Amino acid sequence: MRPNRFTLRRSPAAIAAVVLAALLATAAPTAQAAGATTPVAAAAAAPDIPLANVKAHLSQFSTIAANNGGNRAHGRPGYKASVDYVKAKLDAAGYTTTVQQFTSNGATGYNLIADWPGGDPNEVLMAGAHLDSVSSGAGINDNASGSAAVLETALAVSRAGYQPDKHLRFAWWGAEELGLVGSRFYVNNLPSAERSKLSGYLNFDMIGSPNAGYFVYDDDPVIEKTFKDYFAGLGVPTEIETEGDGRSDHAPFKSAGVPVGGLFTGAGYTKSAAQAQKWGGTAGQAFDRCYHSSCDNLGNINDTALDRNSDAAAHAIWTLSADSTGEPPADDVYSNPTRVAIPDAGSAVTSSIAVTGRTGNAPAALQVGVDIKHTWRGDLVIDLLAPDGTAYRLKNPSSGDSADNVVATYTVNASDKAANGEWKLRVQDVARYDTGYIDGWKLTF
Ligand code: DTR
Ligand code: CA
Ligand code: ZN
Ligand code: ZN
Numbered sequence: 001m002r003p004n005r006f007t008l009r010r011s012p013a014a015i016a017a018v019v020l021a022a023l024l025a026t027a028a029p030t031a032q033a034a035g036a037t038t039p040v041a042a043a044a045a046a047p048d049i050p051l052a053n054v055k056a057h058l059s060q061f062s063t064i065a066a067n068n069g070g071n072r073a074h075g076r077p078g079y080k081a082s083v084d085y086v087k088a089k090l091d092a093a094g095y096t097t098t099v100q101q102f103t104s105n106g107a108t109g110y111n112l113i114a115d116w117p118g119g120d121p122n123e124v125l126m127a128g129a130h131l132d133s134v135s136s137g138a139g140i141n142d143n144a145s146g147s148a149a150v151l152e153t154a155l156a157v158s159r160a161g162y163q164p165d166k167h168l169r170f171a172w173w174g175a176e177e178l179g180l181v182g183s184r185f186y187v188n189n190l191p192s193a194e195r196s197k198l199s200g201y202l203n204f205d206m207i208g209s210p211n212a213g214y215f216v217y218d219d220d221p222v223i224e225k226t227f228k229d230y231f232a233g234l235g236v237p238t239e240i241e242t243e244g245d246g247r248s249d250h251a252p253f254k255s256a257g258v259p260v261g262g263l264f265t266g267a268g269y270t271k272s273a274a275q276a277q278k279w280g281g282t283a284g285q286a287f288d289r290c291y292h293s294s295c296d297n298l299g300n301i302n303d304t305a306l307d308r309n310s311d312a313a314a315h316a317i318w319t320l321s322a323d324s325t326g327e328p329p330a331d332d333v334y335s336n337p338t339r340v341a342i343p344d345a346g347s348a349v350t351s352s353i354a355v356t357g358r359t360g361n362a363p364a365a366l367q368v369g370v371d372i373k374h375t376w377r378g379d380l381v382i383d384l385l386a387p388d389g390t391a392y393r394l395k396n397p398s399s400g401d402s403a404d405n406v407v408a409t410y411t412v413n414a415s416d417k418a419a420n421g422e423w424k425l426r427v428q429d430v431a432r433y434d435t436g437y438i439d440g441w442k443l444t445f
Helices: 012-023 051-066 075-090 140-158 181-188 221-234 250-255 273-279 304-320
Strands: 095-102 107-116 120-130 166-173 198-204 260-264 331-334 340-342 349-355 365-372 380-385 391-395 406-411 419-431 436-442
Touching: 051 140, 051 304, 075 095, 075 107, 075 140, 075 166, 095 181, 107 140, 107 181, 120 181, 120 304, 120 349, 140 166, 140 198, 140 304, 181 250, 198 250, 198 304, 221 260, 221 304, 250 260, 250 406, 260 304, 260 436, 331 349, 331 391, 340 349, 340 419, 349 436, 365 380, 365 419, 380 406, 391 406, 419 436
Parallel strands: 120 166, 120 198, 198 260
Antiparallel strands: 095 107, 107 166, 331 436, 340 436, 349 419, 365 406, 365 436, 380 391, 380 419
């Protein structure tokens, strides 16, 4: 408020009334700033992986099995037909594909490796799934589910023309069911200089179990956190995969010192009552009653689990490939640069920041960076609103503060508030004759 030549100075009582009104002010319906935002330091967001596309691949694998003796097992025609299907999709999408042959149990096996052109050749992020089934069936959950999710994510990279810092490599393994034969052959035959370039290997083996659990491998902590943060953002609890290390194709990579991680929805073990409570499904029943059985067919898939895990896979690949240090940002900064006009002596306005993908609550020292351009800043009342609506007063009005602009960082103890959600900066100009605008703000967790 700046007295101008036409305005008598207000009496102290009148100013006090204005200040009191502001202190009691509850936000009137206010103009929302456009532009909810993304973390400044985080990776570009992965696209949604369309469940319909993933299921279309499952249908193809099912048809391949039906046309080739009912399975897609190592050494059988259904496996090579599966390799040819995946390879054709990737060649058409611009990948550089390689078919690596090996022998196991007297039969020729095949690994399919697909490199996405670009990225740092000295920083290679891999994602893979075994493509073979057991001989008793089509292997739709085990492991067409993982194979299809990895394929569709690779195709999404192509559709997006995504060019991350790191080089992306995808793999479909042969003869996993015979004892991780294909992936072991790949790792053992990779020159050590090439092996040292692998920044991580992500494994997807059984990710659509009908009575699904949500398990995250607890090997590399950064990869584990990336997956857990994603599911936390969905509000889906996860558990550490405890069915024993070495049970799938991440094992040879881990033995070679490569950081590994992955997702799993469960095989023959039984879902507990507590797990059914948090995930739904049926307690006392196996996560996949058709594990390694002929009924592991198109009907043996939980669409929600397959969709969530496909999207989680894409999230991890985008996140872990976008930063050449391989680490998600240590301090996550979320900002909204949108300019929002503050009406003179009018209603409060707000500017929003959408926080997603974090686990747990906000910190006890949540940093709120404010940048407001406004003459006579004493007119302004500034609050932070938590996602649940709780208001934290950052600045009270002060009739004597005639300086301009509020460019400051406030520390708020928001440790009892969930981090994820829509945070708002609320600003009100409670006195006349000076105006301004929010010129941006940010949250640092
Ligand atoms: N070995 C996988 C199934 C499997 C069993 N336990 C785990 C743990 C993590 C991933 C996969 C698995 C198979 O039969 O293909
Ligand atoms: Ca999806
Ligand atoms: Zn299996
Ligand atoms: Zn498997």
